[in-house]
Amino acid sequence: MHMIELTTPASLEKVQLGVIAVRNIAAAYYQIVTGKVPGEENVFLDSVELAAGEACTNAVKYSPAGKAEAHRLQVCFALEEDYLVVMIKDQNAAFDFATVMPPDFAETPESGYGIYLMKETMDEVSYQRKDGWNILKLKKRFGTGE
Amino acid sequence: MEITSLRKTNSMLLSLQGRFDAGAADDFKEKMRTLTAQGVACYVIDLSRVSYIDSGGLGSLVTSLRRVREIQGDIRIASLSDKVRKVFELTRVYRIFDIYDSSESAVASYQAEAVQGVPLCI
Amino acid sequence: MKALIIFRERDCGWLREFYPGHHPAMVTICNKPLLEFKLDFAMLCGCTEVRIVVDESGPDIETYFAGGERWGLDISYSLMKADESIDSLLLKNSTFCHAVPLLLIDGFLFIHYDKAKGCDPLAGVDTGLLSSCASGTVLVTEDIRCMKSISDGSLAQDFALSPLTCLDDLFQISLQVLEAEQAHYVLPGYGTDRGILLGQNVEISRGVAIVPPVIIGDNVRLLGNAQIGPGVVIGSRVIIDSGTQVKRSIVQQGSYLGRELFLSERIISGDRVISPRDGAILDIEDGCLLSPITPQTPGYGGRVVGTLLAMLLAAVWVVPYYLLAGLQKIQHDWHLEYRNFLLTERGDCLALPVVRNNRHSLAGKLFSALGLATFPLLAAVIRGKLLLVGNRLLADHRANRELLRGFPEYLPGAFAYSDSEDVLPGSMEEEIAERYHAANRGLGHDMRILQKIVWSNTSAHATDKPAQSLPL
Numbered sequence: 192m193h194m195i196e197l198t199t200p201a202s203l204e205k206v207q208l209g210v211i212a213v214r215n216i217a218a219a220y221y222q223i224v225t226g227k228v229p230g231e232e233n234v235f236l237d238s239v240e241l242a243a244g245e246a247c248t249n250a251v252k253y254s255p256a257g258k259a260e261a262h263r264l265q266v267c268f269a270l271e272e273d274y275l276v277v278m279i280k281d282q283n284a285a286f287d288f289a290t291v292m293p294p295d296f297a298e299t300p301e302s303g304y305g306i307y308l309m310k311e312t313m314d315e316v317s318y319q320r321k322d323g324w325n326i327l328k329l330k331k332r333f334g335t336g337e
Numbered sequence: 338m339e340i341t342s343l344r345k346t347n348s349m350l351l352s353l354q355g356r357f358d359a360g361a362a363d364d365f366k367e368k369m370r371t372l373t374a375q376g377v378a379c380y381v382i383d384l385s386r387v388s389y390i391d392s393g394g395l396g397s398l399v400t401s402l403r404r405v406r407e408i409q410g411d412i413r414i415a416s417l418s419d420k421v422r423k424v425f426e427l428t429r430v431y432r433i434f435d436i437y438d439s440s441e442s443a444v445a446s447y448q449a450e451a452v453q454g455v456p457l458c459i
Numbered sequence: 460m461k462a463l464i465i466f467r468e469r470d471c472g473w474l475r476e477f478y479p480g481h482h483p484a485m486v487t488i489c490n491k492p493l494l495e496f497k498l499d500f501a502m503l504c505g506c507t508e509v510r511i512v513v514d515e516s517g518p519d520i521e522t523y524f525a526g527g528e529r530w531g532l533d534i535s536y537s538l539m540k541a542d543e544s545i546d547s548l549l550l551k552n553s554t555f556c557h558a559v560p561l562l563l564i565d566g567f568l569f570i571h572y573d574k575a576k577g578c579d580p581l582a583g584v585d586t587g588l589l590s591s592c593a594s595g596t597v598l599v600t601e602d603i604r605c606m607k608s609i610s611d612g613s614l615a616q617d618f619a620l621s622p623l624t625c626l627d628d629l630f631q632i633s634l635q636v637l638e639a640e641q642a643h644y645v646l647p648g649y650g651t652d653r654g655i656l657l658g659q660n661v662e663i664s665r666g667v668a669i670v671p672p673v674i675i676g677d678n679v680r681l682l683g684n685a686q687i688g689p690g691v692v693i694g695s696r697v698i699i700d701s702g703t704q705v706k707r708s709i710v711q712q713g714s715y716l717g718r719e720l721f722l723s724e725r726i727i728s729g730d731r732v733i734s735p736r737d738g739a740i741l742d743i744e745d746g747c748l749l750s751p752i753t754p755q756t757p758g759y760g761g762r763v764v765g766t767l768l769a770m771l772l773a774a775v776w777v778v779p780y781y782l783l784a785g786l787q788k789i790q791h792d793w794h795l796e797y798r799n800f801l802l803t804e805r806g807d808c809l810a811l812p813v814v815r816n817n818r819h820s821l822a823g824k825l826f827s828a829l830g831l832a833t834f835p836l837l838a839a840v841i842r843g844k845l846l847l848v849g850n851r852l853l854a855d856h857r858a859n860r861e862l863l864r865g866f867p868e869y870l871p872g873a874f875a876y877s878d879s880e881d882v883l884p885g886s887m888e889e890e891i892a893e894r895y896h897a898a899n900r901g902l903g904h905d906m907r908i909l910q911k912i913v914w915s916n917t918s919a920h921a922t923d924k925p926a927q928s929l930p931l
Contacts, residue, residue, distance in 0.1 A: 203358075203359055203360035204360055206360070207356060207358060207360055210358070210389075211356075232419065232420070237420050237423070240389065241389075241391060241424065244358060244389070244391045245391055245392060248358070248359045248391065248392075248393055251359075252359075294428070296428075296429040296432075299399060299429065299430060299432060299433050300399075301396045301399045301400045301403075302392065302393075302396045303392075304392035304395070304396070304428050305392050307427075307428075308391075308392055308424070308427060308428070310857070311427050312427075313857075314856045314857050314858055315854075315855070315856035315857060317799070330856065332858075419536070422536065422537075422538065425538060426516045426518070426538055427516070427518075429516060431538035431539070431540070432514075432540060432541070433540075434540075435540065435551065436537070436538055436539070436551060437550070437551045437553075438537065438551065438552050438553065438554040438555055439553065439554040441553075441554075442550055442551065442553040442554065445550070445553075446550055446551075449550075
């Protein structure tokens with residue numbers, strides 16, 4: 192039921208282009224679903240861009256060293272009721288999503304905000320391991336735009 | 338992301354433009370390392386033209402702040418757009434940075450401290 | 460004129476214990492956020508632009524006030540470190556504060572004013588301090604450059620400020636506004652009698668007595684012979700069950716008060732009863748707050764009856780279900796997927812099958828008309844994981860988890876309570892119905908609901924519920 196799929200090499204610079212594309216595709220969905228043209232400032236798009244960006248960066252960060260270019264990650268889009276669903280898939284080693292702790296804010300760490308930011312900006316974040324793929328599913332409700 | 342540096346009386350003003358993501362974070366850290374090696378300790382980072390920041394970009398700011406603090410320096414942030422400010426807020430990173438609503442006032446804050454006899458950072 | 464409104468955690472952090480999940484600036488006085496009173500005051504003083512500065516993240520502030528369009532104000536937001544001095548704050552916000560008269564409200568306090576009288580804070584004040592109290596100050600100046608040397612003793616004008624340093628302060632000010640100053644502010648609701656303000660969709664059953672002054676929020680249900688007032692503030696989404704008396708108290712939003720209770724000089728917040736005078740908190744474990752009747756969890760007998768009925772329904776439905784499912788599969792109109800649903804307020808989950816089919820085909824229409832989408836859920840009922848009749852199943856996502864945190868009596872069922880009532884899915888009415896039936900559940904009650912659902916064909920109301928088939 193995926194409507195659009197993007198595939199990109201797992202490198203930081205290629206992913207930057209991918210995240211810009213994610214924002215623009217999300218904007219197209221937003222316009223189709225809500226009937227409104229999203230403005231420059233749109234919380235819905237900002238949230239999707241940030242969460243997808245964090246997910247893609249993680250996928251690149253954990254791709255096997257030295258072979259980043261050879262590895263690919265996929266971004267799939269779908270609609271579920273009044274939610275936009277963005278799925279980020281990679282073939283890295285599996286990880287235990289449930290045990291990822293939120294950052295220790297008292298220490299202001301230099302990293303480890305990725306999954307926390309996804310959970311804060313999305314309505315639902317879930318993880319699945321299927322046929323050798325890590326699938327991170329991000330859901331955001333339309334209409335939380337302006 | 339583009340980084341433009343401008344030497345001010347008591348500080349170094351770095352204006353960033355573009356997407357401050359994990360890819361740009363390495364460039365930024367490298368730039369900061371070079372300048373710090375030259376003895377620059379006081380920075381103003383103008384983020385008004387940053388269209389996107391993620392945890393990678395933010396992390397590089399935190400790392401750089403820790404480094405310049407070791408040599409009694411500081412990094413002061415100027416001109417956050419709403420979009421960027423929200424990421425600062427969610428990650429609570431604003432607790433360790435001084436945030437100004439313009440680069441002029443951030444630069445002025447270093448000058449005011451210099452007048453008051455706080456040792457110069459440059 | 461512009462206003463800089465500052466909230467510091469050291470002034471208002473004490474409130475977080477009583478008001479979890481919100482920024483203290485959003486605490487309500489007579490159903491209106493404290494910060495909104497401050498904005499109204501700033502507007503009365505002639506401010507057109509306001510900047511809100513906090514040292515502890517408060518996303519709910521921005522969600523509520525946004526850019527200020529609703530108030531005709533231009534609102535911006537800024538973050539600061541803890542213990543920032545006023546001089547330093549002015550420098551950090553110098554683009555905003557530059558060369559205009561500035562009103563600065565710093566601290567956790569309530570400003571008493573009268574909307575009818577107007578206010579020109581600059582009249583008769585050269586510069587500097589307007590007023591101060593134990594938990595903050597209000598400053599005004601023509602130009603921030605003159606604001607630098609303010610001595611604490613120079614009280615220029617006695618403005619009535621009330622400090623907010625403990626829960627009792629908040630309680631007393633709420634009652635003061637309610638009883639003596641109601642006309643001084645714009646308060647939410649419409650007035651019926653003197654001293655009574657009602658929100659939208661307030662249902663008052665026969666025999667309920669309301670003694671002013673009373674303020675009631677939106678979507679409130681007051682049941683038979685409840686006695687409300689004098690001196691009561693009721694937030695939104697509140698149910699007060701029959702025979703209960705409430706006097707000089709505040710009932711915060713999303714609370715359910717059981718039957719035959721007597722409450723005076725209390726703050727009720729969800730499942731907590733707080734005594735404002737000494738701050739003593741009583742956490743009520745019982746789902747129906749303080750209610751002497753506790754039909755909460757269905758007893759063993761109820762579960763057995765539910766399981767038996769589920770088996771009966773399964774036996775009746777099994778043939779048509781597989782027949783129609785098979786037919787739709789051949790037409791590629793059929794998809795069964797598992798999704799996580801919340802079981803309890805603690806966030807325990809259960810994966811349940813959701814039917815996604817084409818509801819416009821003949822088979823799909825027949826499938827919906829027979830209510831067969833509930834069939835896959837019966838297995839969970841028979842295994843004892845799910846009730847037969849209970850609350851609407853909620854998908855496991857953030858908004859629903861938050862909703863359930865204030866809903867301890869939540870227990871989901873294959874058939875949802877609100878399906879027995881004519882309410883819109885996702886509406887406030889639906890939530891009220893769900894809470895009401897959850898608080899009154901019992902074998903007889905649930906059977907009546909089941910009868911109502913089975914007789915009235917409700918399968919048209921499809922939402923976030925697995926029991927309903929969703930379009931492909």
